[in-house]
Amino acid sequence: MEVAFTVWLLLMLISSFFLAPISVFSQTDYKVAVGDSLSANGGHNFSWLSPSGNFAFGFRQLENSEYFLLSIWFAKIPDRTIVWYANGDRPAPKGSIVNLTSSSGLVLTTPQGEQLWKSDLTIAGFVAHGVMNDKGNFVLEDEKSEKLWETFKNPTDTMLPGQILERGGRLSSRQSETNYAR
Structure with a gap:
């Protein structure tokens, strides 16, 4: 009986060493x-998910087109409704990349290196990381986790619960259901 208990205890200790890093990783997932990027590839659209998986940030291919929107959408519903987008006036061609940089935040470039869009940091500082949160807000933060830029302060044609349109703020609309130009 003592041998069985000792073996069980040893297995529990060994397994805890393997599980500890996994649980820590999943909490910061x-x-x-900075340095991470996403590509508009036309196949499986990789994205950065919120912790709950309700929202995704990445590229969505425009209907009947080879162009993509850098956007946020509801990830768990079949319609995958877009709630924010960056480059409606200048859709990104296949192969375009969005990079997270410390000095400019998000930078969207074509395969030829032409800059299509970047997040305009309104507060001076260097970006330490980005966070796609469960409210549907993609936030760029400094090393103290203070907000430097966020999609909620740069709305497009959709307001989400908890999002505030400040005095003097602007909400734009797209041309049509499939044309995201302002």
């Missing part, structure tokens, strides 16, 4: 590191 939603943070995006």
Whole structure:
């Protein structure tokens, strides 16, 4: 009986060493590191998910087109409704990349290196990471986790619960259901 208990205890200790790093990793899984990037590839759209998986940040291919929107959408519903987008006036061609940089935040470039869009940091500082949160807000934060830029402060045509349109703020609309130009 003592041998069985000793073996069980040893197995529990060994398994805890393997499980500890996994649980820590899953808690920070939603943070995006400086240097991370996403590509508009036309196949499986990789994205950065919120912790609950309700929202995704990444590229969505425009209907009947080879162009993509850098956007946030509801990830768990079949319609995958877009709630925010960056480059409606200049859709990104296949192969475009969005990079998270420390000095400019998010930078969207074509395969040829032409800059299509970047997040305009309104507060001076260097970006330490990005966070796609469960409210549907993608936030760029400094090393103290203070907000430097966020999609909620740069709305497009959709307001989400908890999002505030400040005095003097602007909400734009797209041309049509499939044309995201303002």
